[in-house]
Amino acid sequence: MIAIGPLNVRLDLLAMMASLLILYIGFKKIGLSEKDRDVVLGTWFAGFLAWKGSAIVLGLASTGSLALSLYATGGTWSILIAAGVIAFFVYRLLPSLRGYWLFSALFLWFAMTLVVPKYGTLPLLSSSQPLHLYMAALIVLLLIATWRWMRTPTLGALLWTGVGAFSIWLIGSIVTGTLKLWWIIPFFLLIAVAAYVARPSQKAIQYGLGLIVVLAIINASLPDETPRLEAGSSQTGLNIGQVPPNFELKRTDGTTFNLSKLRGERVVVNFWASWCPPCRAEMPDMAKFAREQDDVTIVAVNTTTSERDVADAESFVAPYEDAFEVVYDENGMVGDAYRIQAMPTTYVLDENGVIVAKQFGAIDHAWLDAQTN
Structure with missing residues (x-):
C-alpha cells in the first residue's frame, strides 16, 4: 500500500498495472502486433471494469447511495462476474493467442504475489x-x-x-x-x-x-x-501470517480495552476517522455484520490525532457503539505501531491473534464475511 494524501493506493493493483505495461512492451519486442497485444491484454482491463462496475451496482443496491457505493468491493459476486467476463473474452481469442494470454496471467499472478x-x-x-x-x-x-x-x-x-x-x-x-x-x-x-x-x-x-x-x-x-505463531516473538509483524503489536486504549466511557484479551476470538481491527469518506461509507455495513456475528469482534480504532475535534468522532460513531469495541488512539502511538498512513485500514486476526487478511481502503459486509468464514 502507498499513501497519497488521505488515500490508499493498493500495491497489488499497482503491480497489475505495471505488469500490463511490461507485458505490452515485452510482447512488442517479440513481434506481437499492436492489434493482438490489445486483444490479449484488453481481457484484463475488461475484467477490472466488470469487477468495479458490478461492485458499484451491488453497493448501490445495498446502500441506496451512489456516493457510498463507489467504495463497495462487491465481494465474491463481483469477483465471479469479473472472472466470467475474462473467460468470455479469452474464449473469443484466436487459438494462436491463448499461449500469450496464459503467460500474461502467470506474469500478473507472479507480480501480485510478490508485492503482497x-x-x-x-x-x-x-x-x-x-x-x-x-x-x-x-x-x-x-x-x-x-x-x-x-x-x-x-x-x-x-x-x-x-x-x-x-x-x-x-x-x-x-x-x-x-x-x-x-x-x-x-x-x-x-x-x-x-x-x-x-x-x-x-x-x-x-x-x-x-x-x-x-x-x-x-x-x-x-x-x-x-x-502456531505467538505474540511477542520474532514473528510479530504486520504481514499476513504474523502477529500484530498488542495495544491498550481507552473507550468512549473511559474504560480500558486491551487487544490481547480477545485472544481465542476472531477479531477485526479497523482504523478510521470521522472526516474520512470511505470510513463513513463502510461503517453501516461493518455494524450490520457485527450485529449478525456472535463469534467475531470488531475493534474500531479512531485515529484521534487526525481529528479536528474528538467530539466529532464520538458523535459519528455513537450509533455503532453497540456493535463495535470503539477505542481512541489519543496520542497516535498505535497508529504509528501499525504504520497507518491513510484510512481506512483493516486487519483480520484469527483465534491465535495471527493476521489472516488485511485491506487498505473501504470494506463491506461481503468482504468481512469472506475473510472471517
Whole structure:
C-alpha cells in the first residue's frame, strides 16, 4: 500500500498495472502486433471494469447511495462476474493467442504475489517463512515452461499449465491453512481432462509419482500439529501470517480495552476517522455484520490525532457503539505501531491473534464475511 494524501493506493493493483505495461512492451519486442497485444491484454482491463462496475451496482443496491457505493468491493459476486467476463473474452481469442494470454496471467499472478507479503510456518521449519517468495519462485518455474510453447500453444499444453497453476495455488492454500476440501474435486477433474486430451509422457508420470511419494514421506514425518505463531516473538509483524503489536486504549466511557484479551476470538481491527469518506461509507455495513456475528469482534480504532475535534468522532460513531469495541488512539502511538498512513485500514486476526487478511481502503459486509468464514 502507498499513501497519497488521505488515500490508499493498493500495491497489488499497482503491480497489475505495471505488469500490463511490461507485458505490452515485452510482447512488442517479440513481434506481437499492436492489434493482438490489445486483444490479449484488453481481457484484463475488461475484467477490472466488470469487477468495479458490478461492485458499484451491488453497493448501490445495498446502500441506496451512489456516493457510498463507489467504495463497495462487491465481494465474491463481483469477483465471479469479473472472472466470467475474462473467460468470455479469452474464449473469443484466436487459438494462436491463448499461449500469450496464459503467460500474461502467470506474469500478473507472479507480480501480485510478490508485492503482497504472507508469512507462516512451513513443514520441517520452525521459524516464520516468507510464503509469498516461495510461491513466486514456483510461478517463475511455470512461466519458464510456458515461454517455451507460448508461440505455438496446444490444448494439451494449456491444460497441463492450468494443472501446474492449480497445484501451486493448492500448495499455498494448504500452507496458509485456507484449503477447502471441495477444491480438490475440480483439481482432479482438470487433471483427468488434461490426461485425456494430451496423455503425459512416461517420464512425466514417473516424475509426478516421485513427487507424490516425496510429499507423502514429508507429511508422515510432520508432527500432528504445526506450531502456531505467538505474540511477542520474532514473528510479530504486520504481514499476513504474523502477529500484530498488542495495544491498550481507552473507550468512549473511559474504560480500558486491551487487544490481547480477545485472544481465542476472531477479531477485526479497523482504523478510521470521522472526516474520512470511505470510513463513513463502510461503517453501516461493518455494524450490520457485527450485529449478525456472535463469534467475531470488531475493534474500531479512531485515529484521534487526525481529528479536528474528538467530539466529532464520538458523535459519528455513537450509533455503532453497540456493535463495535470503539477505542481512541489519543496520542497516535498505535497508529504509528501499525504504520497507518491513510484510512481506512483493516486487519483480520484469527483465534491465535495471527493476521489472516488485511485491506487498505473501504470494506463491506461481503468482504468481512469472506475473510472471517
